[in-house]
Amino acid sequence: MEYTKEFLQGLYRTMVRIRTFEKTAEELFLQGELPGFIHLYIGEEAIATGTMANLRQDDYITSTHRGHGHMIAKGADTKKMMAELYGKKAGYCKGKGGSMHIADLSIGVLGANGEVAGGLPIAAGAGMAIKLKKTDQVVVAFFGDGASNRGAFHEALNWCSIYKLPVIFLNENNQFASTERVQETTSVENVSDRAIGYSIPGVTIDGNDVLKVYETVKEAVERARNGGGPTLIEAKTYRIKGHFVGDPTLYRKEKEVEEHWAKEPIGRFEKQLKEMGKITDSEKETIWKEAEEEIKEAVEFGRNAPYPAPEEALTDLFVDDTGYDY
Amino acid sequence: MREITFSEALGEAMYEEMSKDPTIFTYGEDIAKQGGIFGAYKSLLGKFPDRIIDTPISEEVIFGSALGAALAGMRPVAEFHFADFIFTGMTSIANQIMKFRYMTGGQPKLHLVLRGPDGVSKSAAAQHSESIETIFMHIPGIKVIIPSTPYDMKGLFKTALRSDDPVICFEHKMLYGLKGPVPEEEYYIPFGEADVKKEGKDVTVVTTSRMVHESLKAAKELEKEGISVEVIDLRTLVPWDKEKVLESVKKTHHLVVAHETWKRAGWGAEIAATVQEEAFDYLDAPILRVGERNVHIPFSPPLQDFVVPDKNDVIKAVKKVVGGM
Numbered sequence: 001m002e003y004t005k006e007f008l009q010g011l012y013r014t015m016v017r018i019r020t021f022e023k024t025a026e027e028l029f030l031q032g033e034l035p036g037f038i039h040l041y042i043g044e045e046a047i048a049t050g051t052m053a054n055l056r057q058d059d060y061i062t063s064t065h066r067g068h069g070h071m072i073a074k075g076a077d078t079k080k081m082m083a084e085l086y087g088k089k090a091g092y093c094k095g096k097g098g099s100m101h102i103a104d105l106s107i108g109v110l111g112a113n114g115e116v117a118g119g120l121p122i123a124a125g126a127g128m129a130i131k132l133k134k135t136d137q138v139v140v141a142f143f144g145d146g147a148s149n150r151g152a153f154h155e156a157l158n159w160c161s162i163y164k165l166p167v168i169f170l171n172e173n174n175q176f177a178s179t180e181r182v183q184e185t186t187s188v189e190n191v192s193d194r195a196i197g198y199s200i201p202g203v204t205i206d207g208n209d210v211l212k213v214y215e216t217v218k219e220a221v222e223r224a225r226n227g228g229g230p231t232l233i234e235a236k237t238y239r240i241k242g243h244f245v246g247d248p249t250l251y252r253k254e255k256e257v258e259e260h261w262a263k264e265p266i267g268r269f270e271k272q273l274k275e276m277g278k279i280t281d282s283e284k285e286t287i288w289k290e291a292e293e294e295i296k297e298a299v300e301f302g303r304n305a306p307y308p309a310p311e312e313a314l315t316d317l318f319v320d321d322t323g324y325d326y
Numbered sequence: 327m328r329e330i331t332f333s334e335a336l337g338e339a340m341y342e343e344m345s346k347d348p349t350i351f352t353y354g355e356d357i358a359k360q361g362g363i364f365g366a367y368k369s370l371l372g373k374f375p376d377r378i379i380d381t382p383i384s385e386e387v388i389f390g391s392a393l394g395a396a397l398a399g400m401r402p403v404a405e406f407h408f409a410d411f412i413f414t415g416m417t418s419i420a421n422q423i424m425k426f427r428y429m430t431g432g433q434p435k436l437h438l439v440l441r442g443p444d445g446v447s448k449s450a451a452a453q454h455s456e457s458i459e460t461i462f463m464h465i466p467g468i469k470v471i472i473p474s475t476p477y478d479m480k481g482l483f484k485t486a487l488r489s490d491d492p493v494i495c496f497e498h499k500m501l502y503g504l505k506g507p508v509p510e511e512e513y514y515i516p517f518g519e520a521d522v523k524k525e526g527k528d529v530t531v532v533t534t535s536r537m538v539h540e541s542l543k544a545a546k547e548l549e550k551e552g553i554s555v556e557v558i559d560l561r562t563l564v565p566w567d568k569e570k571v572l573e574s575v576k577k578t579h580h581l582v583v584a585h586e587t588w589k590r591a592g593w594g595a596e597i598a599a600t601v602q603e604e605a606f607d608y609l610d611a612p613i614l615r616v617g618e619r620n621v622h623i624p625f626s627p628p629l630q631d632f633v634v635p636d637k638n639d640v641i642k643a644v645k646k647v648v649g650g651m
């Protein structure tokens with residue numbers, strides 16, 4: 001496929017913005033500035049980036065506990081994201097959700113999710129709504145390798161298959177579910193093998209190759225928009241950081257991580273772009289500098305924004321504000 | 327007496343009973359290689375490699391298989407990882423484990439334990455912070471233990487590992503690192519025996535888990551104002567020690583029930599209703615309940631602090647009941 005320089009640099013920029021956001025969040029967390037726990041997407045940026053380059057703003061995604069990258073690639077405002085990570089009122093969820101529950105319905109993000117595989121039934125429902133409304137929107141449901149062992153995954157695949165729903169199941173196989181290796185907990189070599197059981201197309205790709213992700217998802221999205229039903233895509237990658245910031249990672253050796261770091265998607269794409277003559281050193285530097293400035297501003301915004309008033313904990317359960325019975 | 331942590335107490339209970347009973351085995355997510363996400367099994371790392379098993383993220387099977395393994399002669403201890411994720415396998419508990427013996431006319435003894443962390447920590451937000459013990463008091467069919475100290479953790483858990491009925495154990499995340507005296511010798515704490523954690527004469531506070539410690543802090547401060555608080559730790563909710571609670575209320579004539587879980591229809595309501603049914607004439611004031619406000623646990627620290635009860639809520643409630651409301 002022929003790509004324009006703008007398109008390619010756009011992909012690069014998105015990955016760099018995600019990386020910068022994540023590195024900053026990690027630092028802030030380690031400094032004790034951010035509460036809760038955060039799960040980083042470092043090394044997995046190509047998947048969200050390549051996928052979302054196929055989506056329109058009115059397409060839906062369901063995200064996971066490792067969802068910052070999905071949010072950014074779908075077009076979220078990093079200021080409001082950072083404010084949410086700080087637990088501030090100006091955040092996406094007014095401080096009620098935090099990292100694991102960020103959502104922005106206005107750009108089609110139907111929520112990060114603290115429950116593993118929790119987004120898959122939601123994606124199926126969004127798919128039903130699209131079919132009933134007869135629009136050509138699609139849904140992309142992101143989920144981890146670990147999530148593919150939950151009943152919710154299997155039920156959602158069967159469901160979307162029988163109703164031929166426009167749902168793309170996007171598995172981010174980063175080799176680990178928390179402390180457990182995918183080989184130890186999963187009956188198939190490739191998560192995509194599970195598509196056979198549900199009579200839908202299944203494909204495994206290199207998730208660190210952003211163009212490969214883009215092209216594979218493109219085909220699945222076209223099929224879904226044209227009534228061809230769901231696809232299961234497994235993007236193989238590697239979780240560079242611990243499961244969450246602060247994870248003691250007793251279950252793997254640093255050497256293994258180093259080997260995988262050499263294959264991380266941004267450096268790799270950069271090399272590719274240079275070979276194709278699609279980026280100069282100074283363009284590259286500008287992209288990194290702009291990302292850094294953007295995230296720095298986001299941090300300032302989040303840091304200086306006020307906390308919600310304690311009593312605001314008692315809003316947002318119901319629309320009509322009855323039924324609380326304090 | 328030597329002091330060990332809450333999680334070490336759990337580890338010792340497991341170690342001692344597993345050494346004696348080869349049918350005990352334990353499984354769940356992230357327990358074998360890292361000793362549990364909050365280190366609950368850290369002291370068991372490297373021990374019983376065949377009987378401490380990491381599983382896929384498949385809660386419906388984690389709980390349901392405990393029933394199957396028990397029926398087939400083993401004594402499984404299945405971990406639920408976070409109380410919130412009990413819901414993803416709830417049917418295996420509420421429809422299978424809790425009904426099986428009754429539906430089958432009392433045929434099997436169900437040697438199985440479900441255990442894991444519950445409660446709030448520092449901003450874990452709505453899906454990683456819940457306390458849902460009340461549900462297991464409401465639906466019949468499982469014994470509920472909810473210890474507050476290393477001593478109780480060990481003694482109750484050893485009893486659970488010898489119980490002929492299914493047991494669910496809730497371990498508050500904030501308690502795993504708590505140190506307390508635990509004797510070297512083995513001991514067992516029977517279910518249904520509350521523990522008076524502090525004697526007092528003006529008001530009874532009935533509580534469990536993390537709120538025991540908040541209630542003790544409250545009692546200490548109230549003592550300075552001349553209010554003598556009796557703190558009763560129920561330790562087990564099914565069965566719960568009605569006698570000890572009634573006895574205390576007959577002495578103090580005032581009752582506050584304090585738990586972390588939601589106040590509305592929380593188990594405190596059951597205690598309060600029972601006490602007014604059976605000791606109404608002894609009460610000098612209405613019974614007050616302390617519990618979470620009826621919303622989900624929010625992420626932001628000031629919001630979480632507002633929703634989740636602590637010693638100040640206990641102090642407020644106690645002052646209200648002894649002050650004649």
Ligand SMILES: Cc1ncc(C[n+]2csc(CCOP(=O)(O)OP(=O)(O)O)c2C)c(N)n1
Nearest residue numbers: 066114115116144145146147176177178411
């Ligand atoms: C239903 C459920 N069970 C357990 C957990 C605890 N938990 C959080 S993330 C995680 C591992 C998830 O692995 P995977 O789906 O592969 O995603 P990854 O973290 O690798 O991105 C576990 C076990 C949870 N959040 N939800």
